[in-house]
Amino acid sequence: xxxxxxxxxxxxxxxxxxxxxxxxxxxxxxxxxxxxxxxxxxxxxxxxxxxxxxxxxxxxxxxxxxxxxxxxxxxxxxxxxxxxxxxxxxxxxxxxxxxxxxxxxxxxxxxxxxxxxxxxxxxxxxxxxxxxxxxxxxxxxxxxxxxxxxxxxxxxxxxxxxxxxxxxxxxxxxxxxxxxxxxxxxxxxxxxxxxxxxxxxxxxxxxxxxxxxxxxxxxxxxxxxx
Ligand code: C5P
Numbered sequence: 001x002x003x004x005x006x007x008x009x010x011x012x013x014x015x016x017x018x019x020x021x022x023x024x025x026x027x028x029x030x031x032x033x034x035x036x037x038x039x040x041x042x043x044x045x046x047x048x049x050x051x052x053x054x055x056x057x058x059x060x061x062x063x064x065x066x067x068x069x070x071x072x073x074x075x076x077x078x079x080x081x082x083x084x085x086x087x088x089x090x091x092x093x094x095x096x097x098x099x100x101x102x103x104x105x106x107x108x109x110x111x112x113x114x115x116x117x118x119x120x121x122x123x124x125x126x127x128x129x130x131x132x133x134x135x136x137x138x139x140x141x142x143x144x145x146x147x148x149x150x151x152x153x154x155x156x157x158x159x160x161x162x163x164x165x166x167x168x169x170x171x172x173x174x175x176x177x178x179x180x181x182x183x184x185x186x187x188x189x190x191x192x193x194x195x196x197x198x199x200x201x202x203x204x205x206x207x208x209x210x211x212x213x214x215x216x217x218x219x220x221x222x223x224x225x226x
Pocket of ligand 1: 014074095099128132148
């Protein structure tokens with residue numbers, strides 16, 4: 001990875017899951033480890049960028065020369081992303097943002113009634129804001145890259161998501177293969193643009209992050225030189 005590739009560029013990256021409280025002791029979340037986003041932040045910093053990493057609750061050390069902003073909920077991540085992308089050049093939405101949150105957070109722990117025959121509990125969920133789409137909809141938007149984790153029709157769904165969320169590039173990830181992606185050390189992806197497609201074979205998330213930052217910088221330079 002060339003050290004001056006992203007010199008002088010401001011890069012914002014989201015990583016990890018978000019956590020949506022149900023009551024003071026419980027929450028809804030997902031298995032995202034944050035590894036891919038943290039590896040991308042490390043690679044972008046190595047390429048000379050000024051990096052802000054907006055991280056959900058994960059157990060990972062902050063990469064060198066990276067400014068880390070910790071958040072818990074999707075709404076916190078949305079606020080932090082909108083703020084930190086002011087004047088930024090690139091945004092990579094790598095976080096597994098919870099699509100829904102409980103409509104209300106119970107003030108005290110929800111108790112089960114031992115005398116009730118009722119075997120169900122209803123929790124109403126409401127939609128969370130879409131962080132990457134909100135950044136892509138800003139005036140003076142940065143170059144925006146999203147992720148698409150899919151189990152089938154991977155490229156087709158990625159292209160659809162690219163258009164719908166108005167992204168510049170999307171990193172398509174086949175999660176039907178459990179040896180890659182979520183929580184694993186390795187990954188294999190296809191980087192997809194409006195008229196661009198390049199597949200990167202399975203390797204460690206660190207190596208992959210280096211290749212991805214190189215390709216992203218190339219595509220960014222192509223667009224901004226027009
Ligand atoms: O729609 P889907 O969740 O598959 O899209 C994945 C992409 O959108 C990822 O880049 C993810 O970080 C982003 N996303 C987001 N905010 C959401 C949901 C997804 O930024 N609420």
